[in-house]
Amino acid sequence: MSEEINYRKVIAVALADAMREDDSVLLLGEDVGAAGGAFKTTAGLFEEFGPRRVRDTPISEQAIVGAAIGSALCGLRPVAEIMFADFAGVCFDQIANQLAKYRYMTAGQAQLPVTIRMANGAGAGFAAQHSQAAENWFLSIPGLKIAVPATVPDLYLLLRAAIRDDDPVLVFEHKNLFALKGSIPRGVAPLRLGVADIVRQGNDVTMVATQQMRHRAVEAADLLVQEGIEATVIDPRTLIPFDDEAVRASLEQTARLMVVQETVQAGSWGASLIARMVQDHFELFDAPPTLLSTPNTPAPYAAALEREWLPSVEDIRIGARELVKW
Amino acid sequence: MSEEINYRKVIAVALADAMREDDSVLLLGEDVGAAGGAFKTTAGLFEEFGPRRVRDTPISEQAIVGAAIGSALCGLRPVAEIMFADFAGVCFDQIANQLAKYRYMTAGQAQLPVTIRMANGAGAGFAAQHSQAAENWFLSIPGLKIAVPATVPDLYLLLRAAIRDDDPVLVFEHKNLFALKGSIPRGVAPLRLGVADIVRQGNDVTMVATQQMRHRAVEAADLLVQEGIEATVIDPRTLIPFDDEAVRASLEQTARLMVVQETVQAGSWGASLIARMVQDHFELFDAPPTLLSTPNTPAPYAAALEREWLPSVEDIRIGARELVKW
Amino acid sequence: MTIGVEASASLDQGPPDDAAALLAMMLRIRMFEDKVMDLFSQNLVRGSTHLCQGQEAVTVGVCSVLRHVDTMTCTYRGHGAVIAKGAPLAACFGELLGRAGGLCRGKGGSMHFADFSVGAIGSNAIVGAHLPITVGAALASSYLGDDRVAVSFFGDGATNIGAFHEALNLASVWKLPAVFVIENNQYGEYSPLRSTTPIDRLARRADAYGMPGVLVDGNDVAAVRSVARSAVERARAGQGPTLIEADTYRQVGHSRSDPATYRPAGELDRWLERDPILLLERSMLTRWSTEELDTIRQTAQRDVDSALEMALAMPEPTLDEMAKDVWA
Amino acid sequence: MTIGVEASASLDQGPPDDAAALLAMMLRIRMFEDKVMDLFSQNLVRGSTHLCQGQEAVTVGVCSVLRHVDTMTCTYRGHGAVIAKGAPLAACFGELLGRAGGLCRGKGGSMHFADFSVGAIGSNAIVGAHLPITVGAALASSYLGDDRVAVSFFGDGATNIGAFHEALNLASVWKLPAVFVIENNQYGEYSPLRSTTPIDRLARRADAYGMPGVLVDGNDVAAVRSVARSAVERARAGQGPTLIEADTYRQVGHSRSDPATYRPAGELDRWLERDPILLLERSMLTRWSTEELDTIRQTAQRDVDSALEMALAMPEPTLDEMAKDVWA
Ligand SMILES: Cc1ncc(C[n+]2csc(CCOP(=O)(O)OP(=O)(O)O)c2C)c(N)n1
Ligand SMILES: Cc1ncc(C[n+]2csc(CCOP(=O)(O)OP(=O)(O)O)c2C)c(N)n1
Ligand SMILES: [Mg+2]
Ligand SMILES: [Mg+2]
Numbered sequence A, B: 001m002s003e004e005i006n007y008r009k010v011i012a013v014a015l016a017d018a019m020r021e022d023d024s025v026l027l028l029g030e031d032v033g034a035a036g037g038a039f040k041t042t043a044g045l046f047e048e049f050g051p052r053r054v055r056d057t058p059i060s061e062q063a064i065v066g067a068a069i070g071s072a073l074c075g076l077r078p079v080a081e082i083m084f085a086d087f088a089g090v091c092f093d094q095i096a097n098q099l100a101k102y103r104y105m106t107a108g109q110a111q112l113p114v115t116i117r118m119a120n121g122a123g124a125g126f127a128a129q130h131s132q133a134a135e136n137w138f139l140s141i142p143g144l145k146i147a148v149p150a151t152v153p154d155l156y157l158l159l160r161a162a163i164r165d166d167d168p169v170l171v172f173e174h175k176n177l178f179a180l181k182g183s184i185p186r187g188v189a190p191l192r193l194g195v196a197d198i199v200r201q202g203n204d205v206t207m208v209a210t211q212q213m214r215h216r217a218v219e220a221a222d223l224l225v226q227e228g229i230e231a232t233v234i235d236p237r238t239l240i241p242f243d244d245e246a247v248r249a250s251l252e253q254t255a256r257l258m259v260v261q262e263t264v265q266a267g268s269w270g271a272s273l274i275a276r277m278v279q280d281h282f283e284l285f286d287a288p289p290t291l292l293s294t295p296n297t298p299a300p301y302a303a304a305l306e307r308e309w310l311p312s313v314e315d316i317r318i319g320a321r322e323l324v325k326w
Numbered sequence C, D: 001m002t003i004g005v006e007a008s009a010s011l012d013q014g015p016p017d018d019a020a021a022l023l024a025m026m027l028r029i030r031m032f033e034d035k036v037m038d039l040f041s042q043n044l045v046r047g048s049t050h051l052c053q054g055q056e057a058v059t060v061g062v063c064s065v066l067r068h069v070d071t072m073t074c075t076y077r078g079h080g081a082v083i084a085k086g087a088p089l090a091a092c093f094g095e096l097l098g099r100a101g102g103l104c105r106g107k108g109g110s111m112h113f114a115d116f117s118v119g120a121i122g123s124n125a126i127v128g129a130h131l132p133i134t135v136g137a138a139l140a141s142s143y144l145g146d147d148r149v150a151v152s153f154f155g156d157g158a159t160n161i162g163a164f165h166e167a168l169n170l171a172s173v174w175k176l177p178a179v180f181v182i183e184n185n186q187y188g189e190y191s192p193l194r195s196t197t198p199i200d201r202l203a204r205r206a207d208a209y210g211m212p213g214v215l216v217d218g219n220d221v222a223a224v225r226s227v228a229r230s231a232v233e234r235a236r237a238g239q240g241p242t243l244i245e246a247d248t249y250r251q252v253g254h255s256r257s258d259p260a261t262y263r264p265a266g267e268l269d270r271w272l273e274r275d276p277i278l279l280l281e282r283s284m285l286t287r288w289s290t291e292e293l294d295t296i297r298q299t300a301q302r303d304v305d306s307a308l309e310m311a312l313a314m315p316e317p318t319l320d321e322m323a324k325d326v327w328a
Helices: A007-021 A045-053 A061-073 A085-099 A134-138 A152-164 A211-227 A244-254 A269-280 A303-309 A313-325 B007-021 B045-053 B061-073 B085-099 B134-138 B152-164 B211-227 B244-254 B269-280 B303-309 B313-325 C016-041 C056-063 C079-084 C089-096 C130-144 C162-173 C202-209 C221-236 C267-273 C276-284 C290-313 D016-041 D056-063 D079-084 D089-096 D130-144 D162-173 D202-209 D221-236 D267-273 D276-284 D290-313
Strands: A004-006 A025-029 A054-056 A077-084 A115-120 A145-147 A169-174 A181-183 A197-200 A205-209 A231-235 A238-240 A257-260 A290-292 B004-006 B025-029 B054-056 B077-084 B115-120 B145-147 B169-174 B181-183 B197-200 B205-209 B231-235 B238-240 B257-260 B290-292 C071-075 C120-124 C150-155 C178-184 C213-217 C242-247 D071-075 D120-124 D150-155 D178-184 D213-217 D242-247
Touching: A004 A007, A007 A025, A007 A045, A007 A152, A007 A169, A007 A181, A025 A045, A025 A061, A045 A054, A061 A077, A061 A085, A061 C120, A061 C130, A061 C162, A077 A085, A085 A115, A085 A134, A085 B085, A115 A134, A115 A152, A134 A169, A145 A152, A152 A169, A152 A181, A169 A211, A197 A211, A205 A211, A205 A244, A205 A313, A211 A231, A211 A257, A211 A313, A231 A244, A244 A257, A244 A269, A257 A269, A257 A313, A269 A290, A269 B269, A269 B290, A290 A313, A290 B269, B004 B007, B007 B025, B007 B045, B007 B152, B007 B169, B007 B181, B025 B045, B025 B061, B045 B054, B061 B077, B061 B085, B061 D120, B061 D130, B061 D162, B077 B085, B085 B115, B085 B134, B115 B134, B115 B152, B134 B169, B145 B152, B152 B169, B152 B181, B169 B211, B197 B211, B205 B211, B205 B244, B205 B313, B211 B231, B211 B257, B211 B313, B231 B244, B244 B257, B244 B269, B257 B269, B257 B313, B269 B290, B290 B313, C016 C056, C016 C079, C016 C089, C016 C221, C016 C276, C016 C290, C056 C079, C056 C150, C056 C178, C056 C221, C056 C242, C056 C276, C071 C079, C071 C130, C079 C089, C079 C120, C089 C290, C120 C130, C130 C150, C130 C162, C130 C178, C162 C178, C162 C202, C162 D162, C178 C202, C178 C221, C202 C213, C202 C242, C202 D202, C213 C221, C221 C242, C221 C276, D016 D056, D016 D079, D016 D089, D016 D221, D016 D276, D016 D290, D056 D079, D056 D150, D056 D178, D056 D221, D056 D242, D056 D276, D071 D079, D071 D130, D079 D089, D079 D120, D089 D290, D120 D130, D130 D150, D130 D162, D130 D178, D162 D178, D162 D202, D178 D202, D178 D221, D202 D213, D202 D242, D213 D221, D221 D242, D221 D276
Parallel strands: A025 A054, A025 A077, A077 A115, A115 A169, A145 A169, A205 A231, A205 A257, A257 A290, B025 B054, B025 B077, B077 B115, B115 B169, B145 B169, B205 B231, B205 B257, B257 B290, C071 C120, C071 C150, C150 C178, C178 C242, C213 C242, D071 D120, D071 D150, D150 D178, D178 D242, D213 D242
Antiparallel strands: A004 A181, A145 A238, A197 A231, B004 B181, B145 B238, B197 B231
């Protein structure tokens, strides 16, 4: 039950478990097979399951997502990999206009148990076209579920849940977390999509953050203790559906909300959460909600710039301190 | 100065004026030339400017946007048409990963005076793949300006401003407003992108709405007068840059904010605006901000369903009434 | 060169019912589409609608060699294909009218006819987007080891969009049981093919994917059926996909708002002389009497009329329909 | 069939300086890339980097017939192309190291080298995305009536993505002055070409767009130059685009993390025997002494070394750089 593994490697474990459980699960994507994935996240699967179930594709993201959709319509449970989440740009139509809407437009005739895995996020110097938090591109497209795992067990459980789910789920694997260690939660109850993780409890401020930013939020929260500030840190784990209730419940205690994200303010999940919270629970707020975002620029390459671009532990600490003082 | 024309037809007037002013302006898109546009929004331009400057393309949206980008890099000032905004899905990479980021990634070497025009929005029974308010897809992509004209003069002025602008501008033309009448604001000072229109003044509530919803907001506001409620209606006209200051100034009077939009809550411009306002001007709010959105579904086809799906004048009226009572 | 023009196969060799069934189906589609035009003018159809009068031989010819378990995808100009695949006419009209009894309970409309029970797994309003999806349907057959074939109809203009390229390449490299059928009706919206496409025969594009490309007279239902049968057999035998270019003509405008004034004088008339229904009826006269043909026609008309009547009697969807079917 | 293998043009017919210049440029690129490998291991390069050792003859051969006003786009594997087009080595290293003196002041990095002053208008990290952009560059030349040509380099794997298809079709239908050069290095990441592509010669895809397709030995710089010259002349003459497939080999892994264990035994060795620099040097020996060749090599090494030294001395960008260049 507590096998140690890293975030990168747990992916293949989850995929293998899913494939052993259900023969209708297959993988497709660029170099997911023989090479074990550009990030080695599918290593060993080709050897175990063979070329029928682990399929290397041409560089054709529209065809990859389309093939996933079509095979799902005909009874399979495909898992497609889009190597970097940024490449969702070249198959955006297939995800947003086809995958998301197919069930609705056909009044439920279509079945879409499709999982799309993508490597997400900034921090390692991949520059503007390979560093985006692309989950924000899909927030306004009804019909998609969005998972943003931050830890090894969450990644395992969310990937399993995504594959079992009868709806399309986009799973964003943060590539700056690949080295993160944790244990495989085997034998644990399946996770329901839409249930937040209350990572840490405190009565002074509610921090909500995902993926890389969740870890920074926790780090900042740990430091804030020295200043006498106790923070709750909530990791929603999925953005659609979103566990608004977990945030509301925490706000009952803290009356202060801070969201940390690695994207710009506009069109973001954080802004959306804040807007919902103030609309639905205005009376809970004793201070203005704080959204920590990146500056309004694409991701820069140079180390010094990218470091500055992402919200840091220090930014979070300062933001929380000010919020509590308000 | 007050030539009457409709929203559909003013587009060609603006384009023709821009093309007469500057020989580096050219148009490209599917059937924009000989046929005068699928919506007849470019009628007459082919006849005046010929096939060199008004170019019919194959059904290849990636090539259309790419051709706009490349020709801009080499000194032209292209205006590309993507027939329905929903088709931005098939060229999302070109818009989000290329057009938006090119200047930044090349540290300002690249010039991108590109305008992309797209027919936007719901209300006429075009169903899920032809009815989206696609401006929301681009909010989180730094490097793009976004214009959402609601009236004839604004459409004229924003289109002219977009074409003159040295940055990429996406201009969303709402196809449910094509029949709307208004006058061509010739001889008027050019519009700066980022300046809201205060459509209507009132001290009880601030309504912010664009395109089709702006008109519904005004209609609701007119009705609310009977109930003794005076609303300010603000049309931001551009979403990026956004005239936050106009909203803030109005909130000083009203202390109540309501945003009406024809998209879902998550990832929307309305939620982003609300999050900024409560973060920056919390003390101005006497009541929770209200965001009126569509239900969390794709656009349905049937008349009864689509009517219900879009925020109505009545929805706005009820929402405002409750907000003022709060 | 992989292109060949299939010699017109004569229906005389088949069982006599064949021709009657083909004719009946083509008439049903023609009459359905003519009714849709009427419904337009009565303002009973929302959004836009794209009709297929003149192209019936393509969808009917191809679908006549398919079973319900074989899948078919098509475009917004898909009424004919979905009817040819076996969808009930009343539910088709119902969908068009946005009624609760429509194929998709009124949520899809004209551009999104689908009837999974007969293998019509989707009409797509995004040009070319259904081609990758077709590849997925074919992948499922190959994966499951069953003998289903996945067929896709799309226009000449669609051969210029990226999804076409990616789909054909992947189908070929995986040798999937797919058949790609270009309904070359000479125009993409208002643009004649040559203004957007630097080659004259689209079937030649098959070469780029190492698959056979076949050109066929798309107004000759027997010829279409014959090339479709070969392609379907090839697919079932695990030999991979085929690209079929069916040359035909869109007798009406692109969509409701298009008077088609861009057509050169005489072009429509020339094609009307080769109207697929006319051609089929003429060829049938060797074995069928005029009266028998009239009966087929009358039956089709009666079916269409009564289907429309049924559809007009269907209720609108109730408002709770809106929130349904976003999630499983 | 439009494909022809260009007979290897001999450099003997050209002025002697030609060969020296070509060799010098190829050596600069090789030595630049070798240095980048060193910088990797010292952890001085962020993200990923994609090297082009073994492919130098393609970019150098093509760029040798271009002027600075002609535009060139390329991929993340673009160091060689950008250097061949004339970008200064120090600024290239500077970009790689994320320094203020880099080509893009450190904001682009390895995958986004660009130097507009020499016509290198962009390296793209999205496979195939620069092809439509190249069409736009060619459109500008055609629109303005000048004689600039737009050239694009991309990989074998990129021929399977939608943007390739749309770009080539549009360039051809508008007869634009573009030259599309496939650097066929036999692999797309870890996948050998045949596993992703159902045809063996990519130049055949030109047929689908009605443009000439030419196959050339991409390790023979003279042959590359010769086909490029024809294609460029054709483009300038208003006769439209050409697709060139240059057969070559990526001597190193796909990116920093790839040990390239998937290569069949002996394959690398066979290609190393045909290393483009080796081939060129060998052919030059008829007119050049070993000492002269050594001098060229030493000069190249000195240039590269001192460029790196300059780059290492460049400051990091200041933080105010971050907010710049989003808007004009
Ligand atoms: C991606 C995309 N681009 C543009 C359109 C608008 N559009 C609808 S039909 C059509 C013409 C298609 O022509 P063709 O493929 O020949 O099919 P036809 O309509 O003639 O049957 C166009 C451009 C669309 N629906 N999707
Ligand atoms: C749209 C897109 N898909 C996938 C990738 C990831 N990727 C980067 S390089 C590469 C292989 C490209 O192969 P090829 O075109 O042959 O060029 P080469 O790298 O061999 O020069 C892939 C798949 C990408 N950058 N963009
Ligand atoms: Mg057509
Ligand atoms: Mg390659």
